Amino acid sequence: MGEAQERYVIVVQCDQVVHDACPGFMCEHAFTRRADAFSIYPADERVRYLPISCGGCPGRGTLRKLMNVKKNLRKREDTGSEIAAVHLSTCITRASHHGPRCPHIEYIKAEVARAGFVCREDSRISPLAEKRRDAAGNYLGK
DSSP: OOSOOOEEEEEEEOHHHHHHTOOSHHHHHHHHTTOGGGTTSOTTSOEEEEEEEOOSTTTTHHHHHHHHHHHHHHHHOOSOOEEEEEEEOHHHHSOBTTBSOOTTHHHHHHHHHHTTOOEEEOSOOOHHHHHTBOTTSOBOOO
């Protein structure tokens, strides 16, 4: 005890995107620099980054993984650590070159809420992808 309290930010990534192409580097990069959706976290605050995948469509693994994190925090962290929020990564929340917006996003949000966590949308926001989306959020490509 006596250590400063830590907070965790969990980022839920699309399982298929992670499996096929994305290691999550750009999301972690944005988090470390407190950019894009992570700009709400003060740079001088100790916040840890924890990426997980949704577990595959329709996101059924999300609740199980979040409950595992909750259990392990209680069991292994004696510093009063907590989850600041669960961010749904941009590969889930927005259409991009990876694919369309996740059709199961509302289910995943409900699972995050069921686990007792605050759910936020987005992680890294690509300026190029933003330019390639129409007003309805559809990704138009090049």
